[in-house]
Amino acid sequence: MKAEEFREFGKAAVDFIADYIENIRDVEVLPSVNPGYLVQSVPTEIPENSENWRVIMADINKIILPGITHWQSPNFHAYYPTASSYPSIVGEMLSAGFSVIGFSWICSPACTELEVVVMDWLAKFLNLPQHFLHSSSGSGGGIIQGSASESILVAVLAAREQTVKRVKQEHPEWSESDIRGKLIAYSSDQSNSCVEKAGLLAAVPFKLLPTDKDCILRGDQLEEAMSKDLNNGLIPIICVANVGTTGTCAFDDVASLGPICNANNIWLHVDAAYAGAGFAVEEYSHLRNGLELADSLNFNLHKFLMVNFDCAAMWIRDANLVIDSFNVDRIYLKHQYEGLSKIPDFRHWQIPLGRRFRALKVWITLRTVGxxxxxxxxxxxxxxxxxxxxxxxxxxxxxxxxxxxxxxxxxxxxxxxxxxxxxxxxxxxxxxxxxxxxxxxxxxxxxxxxxxxxxxxxxxxxxxxxxxxxxxxxxxxxxxxxxxxxxxxxxxxxxxxxxxxxxxxxxxxxxxxxx
Amino acid sequence: MKAEEFREFGKAAVDFIADYIENIRDVEVLPSVNPGYLVQSVPTEIPENSENWRVIMADINKIILPGITHWQSPNFHAYYPTASSYPSIVGEMLSAGFSVIGFSWICSPACTELEVVVMDWLAKFLNLPQHFLHSSSGSGGGIIQGSASESILVAVLAAREQTVKRVKQEHPEWSESDIRGKLIAYSSDQSNSCVEKAGLLAAVPFKLLPTDKDCILRGDQLEEAMSKDLNNGLIPIICVANVGTTGTCAFDDVASLGPICNANNIWLHVDAAYAGAGFAVEEYSHLRNGLELADSLNFNLHKFLMVNFDCAAMWIRDANLVIDSFNVDRIYLKHQYEGLSKIPDFRHWQIPLGRRFRALKVWITLRTVGxxxxxxxxxxxxxxxxxxxxxxxxxxxxxxxxxxxxxxxxxxxxxxxxxxxxxxxxxxxxxxxxxxxxxxxxxxxxxxxxxxxxxxxxxxxxxxxxxxxxxxxxxxxxxxxxxxxxxxxxxxxxxxxxxxxxxxxxxxxxxxxxx
Missing domain, CATH: 3.90.1150.10 (Aspartate Aminotransferase, domain 1)
Structure with a gap:
């Protein structure tokens, strides 16, 4: 495709999106197709020769649109929001235009540094504790992960590895597999499915503790479960507290969970995927109680902050604990600016090696909205x-x-x-x-x-x-x-x-x- | 932002991208900034009030562009390609315009079904074995993962869980943690860092076996290592073969590795992130030898197929093995079309719950290019x-x-x-x-x-x-x-x-x- 064609195609797509959003209120929020509708209506192989973009654009209207569930419709009230916004859409396009992979600073300094900037912006906006800021004196900071699931998995894995290391030092006579076999994690029975899944993936069983009548997990519940497990020789590694459960948006009592986690040397992760937005407003300021005890926290920008999925913000108190768990470097990834303090190589903070320039859409959206x-x-x-x-x-x-x-x-x-x-x-x-x-x-x-x-x-x-x-x-x-x-x-x-x-x-x- | 403003902003961004790509040959491929250049040049908080998009666009030129490493430049010869293309950029924008999260069919039938279609398109284009096709009789098929790293991790985790299950059945007297403590995985010392990282994350050590003088891992090497480990009571779960190593693009001898994996009941994953494109052309048809024995395979479309990152294709022979390992359902995720054969709920095939409509850019790009x-x-x-x-x-x-x-x-x-x-x-x-x-x-x-x-x-x-x-x-x-x-x-x-x-x-x- 030539640049001139792209200019036409791209601008037609811009108009398509604007028309789509402007008229979204008038269409049924759920599609009227049956399973297989699309599979059965398109060719079974890649067309041999190039097709014109106008043909493809017509097919988007004909084939794709009828199979869309309109998440941006004002009549969509399912799950939690996956908000988008016009500036975010432009940000996504620009990021695709650059198509850089920011696994290290040299791979595009702007990609890494803008992420440092917007994550600090967000931490301040949400009134998060100082220890989550890149600009603080410690080794904490924020990163944009692909999803809340990934954020929680990263926390679980880091907690697992640092616990294994610590227990091995305390009990050199225990084998590593003995230690791993005794690990246990906690969350509430109201936690998102991805918490339980993180346990499956990490091979660390999660105890989903019963909540009170308001669907809230409190410290005494955790303490009871943990002391029972400790008596049975188990080794607790993490508690994932929910600030906004998926079912009813209940708020676990982080203030009472935190001291128990701290006292027992276990990681406190706060899943604030949806309700983290509450940290920013006066009415929910009480939700911030206890956050100063958290080791990590995740919050989705595609819920209230109008940055389209994927954009899962995660803050970590001590990123070195994550880096130590996952670091596997190779010579082809090395660069001369490596290890410079305060400019993180984010690849060590996450599961994949590659990473998109997601900070761009965040920056554009936050500035446009204010x-x-x-x-x-x-x-x-x-x-x-x-x-x-x-x-x-x-x-x-x-x-x-x-x-x-x-x-x-x-x-x-x-x-x-x-x-x-x-x-x-x-x-x-x-x-x-x-x-x-x-x-x-x-x-x-x-x-x-x-x-x-x-x-x-x-x-x-x-x-x-x-x-x-x-x-x-x-x-x-x-x-x-x-x-x-x-x-x-x-x-x-x-x-x-x-x-x-x-x-x-x-x-x-x-x-x-x-x- | 009003729709009219978006039309202006979006079209300006389209022109910006076209101008950027058209002139990319004339700028230095690497930026001339020092670490901290951007962090030091922008405000430290979100602006209180909305800013005009023209101001932001000017800042993209002033602040972002100087910190870009130009991956799309013809003078970029590092790592492997992360190709993009004009149609792919439009696809990314349209996908952001819809902003759907396709974790189940009902969440946007087009999102799931188009992925089924393009993954079969690609499997046929690459001449992959039948068992990787959604349209085949078995329970195999393809999915777009976020990265090669994630694909390999999914394979390792599924291999781990099915091995634990099998061995537990064979030896009910062994404890699960005993079994997990004995697990071992194989790849070559030339494999990408993400293979070793997958081992760390999965808590299954990878033996990175020595390769021959051409950097190739062969069956005899695997057999030797595995029989030694079996004698020592270890339990092999997976071999990750490289079709195109990161260092020198060497091709492991899948044809000799496959039978050993099959005979020993261990998962064979083929990491063809870069060189999988060779499956499509006559000159490299020999690379397809042994693929019929593979349980899973990953291939990045952002290497030769002009679909911008992220777009990591993964095929799985028996998706049920993955689903069984990871499935953690909740009532709010249930829908009436669930479990219908041949229309997968892709959330069970991957680590995160959410998923972008990535198939759209694939579809648009493949059709535009042919x-x-x-x-x-x-x-x-x-x-x-x-x-x-x-x-x-x-x-x-x-x-x-x-x-x-x-x-x-x-x-x-x-x-x-x-x-x-x-x-x-x-x-x-x-x-x-x-x-x-x-x-x-x-x-x-x-x-x-x-x-x-x-x-x-x-x-x-x-x-x-x-x-x-x-x-x-x-x-x-x-x-x-x-x-x-x-x-x-x-x-x-x-x-x-x-x-x-x-x-x-x-x-x-x-x-x-x-x-």
Missing amino acids: AQGIKDNIHKHMSLAERFENYVINDNRFEIFAKRALGLVCFRLKGDNDLNSNLIKKITENKKIYMVQGKYKNTNFLRFCVCGMDTKEKDIDFAWNEIQKQSVLVLQEADDLLNGNYMKDLHIKHDSEKHKIMLDSENTILSVDSN | AQGIKDNIHKHMSLAERFENYVINDNRFEIFAKRALGLVCFRLKGDNDLNSNLIKKITENKKIYMVQGKYKNTNFLRFCVCGMDTKEKDIDFAWNEIQKQSVLVLQEADDLLNGNYMKDLHIKHDSEKHKIMLDSENTILSVDSN
């Missing part, structure tokens, strides 16, 4: 969630399931799990809004999260309207299944002929009889 | 390397160090290591071209690799000219250090006053005396 603009965005998510919560509270068919936090509201139809699963199913099938359900101690609930690139109050109203509409159908069906025995004062019925359900006048389930 | 165009590109790299090799061969100050392979020529100034290190140093300091050195059994050599987005014959000539120029200086300095005792028929001298060097009439070093 610190005040980001705070405004966080507050916007909070107030939209509050608006939604009010709708729920004022409808007595529903109940709030967990305390609203940042942009997330967890709620449910009063009644049994099937009712709620049916509601999610109906909503998904109707494709007007997209939500997913959560589960806590056998209770299913619905998660409503403010996502999208530009969600407004009218979108919250639209979503609530849709939820109400589908709820009427679900409740009506449940009633029909009970052979029309619909009682006007009881909105809660059951959806299966195989069950009979008894409700009291408060719509609480008294009993369910299965045939 | 199968014939890609083959032409591979042949172009080969013939440019041959052109360079001829220059080396015809200059008796130099010697070829390893057999030319694809786009890589390994060569050196006849004489000692310091001479070659000095040459690399001078070349790097002069910033006209960028190369790095390699080392094999205490001998340093220079690696000349055809990289860049559009390298031409004149660029090879330019590079050779620069190498000659710097060589004269290096040899002259070596002579000066010998107090002007320069012998016209001997071009090889030593660069240190602390050493005396004796050469014969063929310029071969007879002896070196150290004071």
